[in-house]
Amino acid sequence: MERKHMSAFALYQTISTDQPPPAKKASLQVAEKKKKKKENGASKVNTVKAQLKPERKKIRKKPLKSAQREENLKEITENQEEEECVSGDGEDLEAFLADLAKVNSSRERASKLFQWLINPIPAKSFFRETWEKKPILVQRKNPDYYKGLFSTAEFDRILRQEDVQYGVNLDVTSYTNGQRETHNPPGRALPFTVWDFYEAGCSLRMLNPQAFSSTVWNVLSILQEQFGSMAGANIYLTPPGTQGFAPHYDDIEAFVVQLEGKKHWRVYNPRTEDEVLPVLSSPNFSQAEIGKPILEVVLEAGDLLYFPRGFIHQGDCLPDAHSLHITISSFQKNSWGDLLQKVVPAALEIAMEEDVEFRQGLPLDYLTYMGVQNSDKDDPRRTKFFSRIESLMKKLTNYAPVDAAVDQKSRGFLHDCLPPLLSPEELASSVKGAPTRWERGQAMDVGTHITTQTRVRVLRAGCARLCSDGEAVHLYHTIDNSRTYHKEEPKSFEIKAEHTDAVEFLIHSYPKFVTVGSLPCDSAEDRITLAELLFERGIIHTAEPL
Numbered sequence: 001m002e003r004k005h006m007s008a009f010a011l012y013q014t015i016s017t018d019q020p021p022p023a024k025k026a027s028l029q030v031a032e033k034k035k036k037k038k039e040n041g042a043s044k045v046n047t048v049k050a051q052l053k054p055e056r057k058k059i060r061k062k063p064l065k066s067a068q069r070e071e072n073l074k075e076i077t078e079n080q081e082e083e084e085c086v087s088g089d090g091e092d093l094e095a096f097l098a099d100l101a102k103v104n105s106s107r108e109r110a111s112k113l114f115q116w117l118i119n120p121i122p123a124k125s126f127f128r129e130t131w132e133k134k135p136i137l138v139q140r141k142n143p144d145y146y147k148g149l150f151s152t153a154e155f156d157r158i159l160r161q162e163d164v165q166y167g168v169n170l171d172v173t174s175y176t177n178g179q180r181e182t183h184n185p186p187g188r189a190l191p192f193t194v195w196d197f198y199e200a201g202c203s204l205r206m207l208n209p210q211a212f213s214s215t216v217w218n219v220l221s222i223l224q225e226q227f228g229s230m231a232g233a234n235i236y237l238t239p240p241g242t243q244g245f246a247p248h249y250d251d252i253e254a255f256v257v258q259l260e261g262k263k264h265w266r267v268y269n270p271r272t273e274d275e276v277l278p279v280l281s282s283p284n285f286s287q288a289e290i291g292k293p294i295l296e297v298v299l300e301a302g303d304l305l306y307f308p309r310g311f312i313h314q315g316d317c318l319p320d321a322h323s324l325h326i327t328i329s330s331f332q333k334n335s336w337g338d339l340l341q342k343v344v345p346a347a348l349e350i351a352m353e354e355d356v357e358f359r360q361g362l363p364l365d366y367l368t369y370m371g372v373q374n375s376d377k378d379d380p381r382r383t384k385f386f387s388r389i390e391s392l393m394k395k396l397t398n399y400a401p402v403d404a405a406v407d408q409k410s411r412g413f414l415h416d417c418l419p420p421l422l423s424p425e426e427l428a429s430s431v432k433g434a435p436t437r438w439e440r441g442q443a444m445d446v447g448t449h450i451t452t453q454t455r456v457r458v459l460r461a462g463c464a465r466l467c468s469d470g471e472a473v474h475l476y477h478t479i480d481n482s483r484t485y486h487k488e489e490p491k492s493f494e495i496k497a498e499h500t501d502a503v504e505f506l507i508h509s510y511p512k513f514v515t516v517g518s519l520p521c522d523s524a525e526d527r528i529t530l531a532e533l534l535f536e537r538g539i540i541h542t543a544e545p546l
Contacts, residue, residue: 014297015121015138093148097218101423105511106460110226113219117255117328118304132253132277135267135295135307143301146257150209150216150235152324156191158212164189169212171205172197173244180246180284198237203244206235209326210418211483220328221418225462227330230416232485236315238263238323243316246284249275249309252329256305256315263323265305266293268312277335278310285312299325342405344396351399358392407467410476415490417478420460430459430541450531452517452524455543461510464539466495466503473500479538493537498522499530506540513543 096116103109115123121130121138130136164170166184172194174181183202185193198204210217216233223231232252238244249270256265268290270276290312298318299305307313309331317323351358369379420426427433435445450456458464464477474492482488495503502519516531517524534540 015136016141093146093215097215098423100222101425106222106225106420106462107511110222110224113222114226117223117257118306130306132308135305135311137295137297137306138304139297139300140302140304141300145302146259148215149219149257150213150259150324150326152237152260152322154213155204155206155235155237155324158206158209159189159191159194162212164206164212169207170194171207172202173205174202175243175246178246178286198239201239201242203239203242204237205244206237208484209233209235214421216326217418217483218421221420223328223330224417225460228462229330229334229413230332231328231330231418232332233329234327236323236325236327238315238317240317240322241319243314245314247287247290247312247314248284249278249282249312250329251278251281251309251332253309253331254307254313255328256299256307256325257328258299258301258303258305258323258325260301260324261317261321262298262300263315263317263325264298265296265313265315267295267305267307268293270310270312275310277308279333279335279337282312299323339405339409342408343400343402346405347396347400350401351396354399355395357395404468407465410465411467411490411492414465414476414478415481415486417462417481418483419478419481420463422459426459426541428545429543431535431538434546449546450516450528450535450542452515452527454516454531454546455513456506456516456531456535456540457513457543458506458510458539459541464507466500466507467492473497475503475539477537477539498526502527502530503534506534 100109100113103112111123118126118138121136126136158164166172166187166189170184170189172183174183183197194204206212210220210233220231220233236244247266247268270278271290275282297305299315315323348358363381363385365381366385368374369377369381370385374382422430422432436447437444459479463479464475467474467476473495475495476490476492478491480488480491499521502521505518505520506514516527519527519530521527521530531540535542
C-alpha cells in the first residue's frame with residue numbers, strides 16, 4: 001500500500017496505560033527574576049525579550065487546535081502480544097540501573113533497558129511493526145515513570161558547576177511568526193544569562209547532556225548495544241506558551257521522553273517517497289509546506305513519543321506549563337546505502353586490479369551517443385552500452401569485500417560510542433580499580449598478578465573489535481572514549497598475529513569468564529602476556545578483584 005493512500009490512524013499507534021497518578025507534580029526550578037537593567041546597558045537578552053514578549057501574549061490566547069482529535073487518539077489502542085519485560089514502574093531509576101548492572105550480559109542489559117523505555121510495547125513487536133515505519137505514542141498517566149533520568153534542577157546544577165559553552169553544549173532558540181532564530185552569545189553559558197533568556201521566552205537545548213549527567217551517560221552507553229549504533233541525546237527546556245523550533249524532520253530515529261510539564265506535539269507524514277528514511281535532516285519548513293498532522297497530542301510527564309527519521313514534527317508549550325523532555329536518538333547514517341558507500345569503491349578497486357574486463361577501454365565514440373544531451377536518442381549503441389554497465393555491476397559483487405567494509409563501518413561506530421560506565425563490581429575487578437598506590441614512601445601492590453588460573457572476560461559485549469589495517473591487526477575499543485562526541489581520536493592498538501585467535505576467543509566467549517590458561521596461545525607465557533596487556537588497557541576484567 002502506498003503511504004499517500006493510508007489513513008491517518010493507520011500510520012501510528014497509541015498505547016495507554018492505567019497507572020495511578022503520583023502525589024506530587026513536577027515543578028520548574030528557575031532563577032529569581034533579575035532587577036530591571038538600565039536603558040543604556042540593555043543586554044542582548046533584553047532585546048530578545050522585547051521582541052518575543054508581544055508574540056508570547058498572542059500564543060497564550062491561542063486555543064489548542066483539534067482537541068477532539070486528541071480525544072480520538074486516546075481511544076485508539078492495540079492488543080499487544082505477551083512478552084517478558086522489565087517495567088521499572090514505581091521503582092527509583094537509580095535502583096533500577098543498579099539492578100541492571102547485575103545482569104550478566106551487557107546485551108541482555110541493553111534489551112531490558114530498551115524494554116523499560118518503551119514499556120508496555122513488547123520490543124519484538126516494536127521492531128517488527130513500528131521501527132522505521134510509523135510513529136507510536138505511549139501515554140502512561142504516571143508522571144514519575146522517567147523520574148531520575150534528568151530534571152530542570154539538574155539543568156541548573158550543570159550550568160552552575162560545569163563549563164557549558166554556547167553553540168557547543170547549549171543552544172538558545174525561538175520560533176515566532178514562522179521564523180526560527182538562534183540567540184547564542186559567545187563564551188560560557190552561565191545561569192545569570194541563561195535563565196534570563198528563558199524568562200524572555202527562549203527555549204534551551206542542551207546538546208550533549210551525557211557529558212555532564214552520569215545517569216544519561218549510563219543509559220545511552222547501555223542502549224548503544226541495543227541499536228548497534230551510537231545513542232545520543234538532547235535536552236529541551238521550553239517556557240510556557242512558546243515554541244523553540246520550526247517544523248522539520250531529522251535523520252535519526254527519535255524517542256521523545258517527557259520528563260516534566262507537558263508539550264503539544266504535531267507529527268506529519270514524509271511529504272514524498274524521497275523523504276522516507278532520509279539521509280540528511282531537513283531545513284526548516286513553513287506551516288504551508290507540511291499539510292495536516294497525522295498525530296496531534298499533548299505529551300505529559302511519563303509519556304513517550306517515537307517517530308522515524310523523515311517524519312516532520314513540531315512541539316509547542318501550552319500556556320499553563322513549561323516542558324522538559326529528552327530526545328534519545330540513534331541510527332544516524334546506519335543504512336544499507338551507508339554500508340555500500342564503503343563496499344562499492346573497495347570492490348571496484350579490487351576488480352580493476354584482478355579483472356581485465358574492468359580495465360578494457362570505453363568505446364571510441366561513446367561520447368557521441370551517451371550523456372544527457374544524447375539521452376533522447378533511439379540508438380542501439382545506447383542499449384548495448386547500458387547492457388555492458390549492467391553486466392559489470394553484477395560482476396562487481398564477486399569482488400565486494402563485505403566483511404572488510406563492515407569492519408570499516410564498525411570502527412566508526414566504536415569511535416562514536418560512549419565509554420562504559422563501570423559498576424562498583426566492575427571497577428574493583430578492572431585496571432581502573434586496581435589497588436596500586438603510593439603509601440609510606442613507596443609504591444604498593446604494583447603489578448596485575450595475573451596467572452593462568454585467573455578468570456577474565458571482555459568488559460562489554462561491544463567494547464572491542466579486531467579489525468585489519470592493511471598488514472597489521474588492531475583492536476579498536478571504546479574504553480577510553482570521551483563522553484563528548486569525537487573529542488578524542490579513535491582508540492586502538494596493534495595485536496600480534498599470534499594473539500589474534502586468543503582475542504577472538506575472548507570476544508566470542510562473552511559473557512562467560514574464561515581462564516587465562518584456556519586462551520589459544522603458543523605458551524603459558526604468551527597467555528599471561530596477552531592477558532596483562534588487555535587488562536592494562538582496560539579491555540578485560542577479572543572474575544574476582546586481584
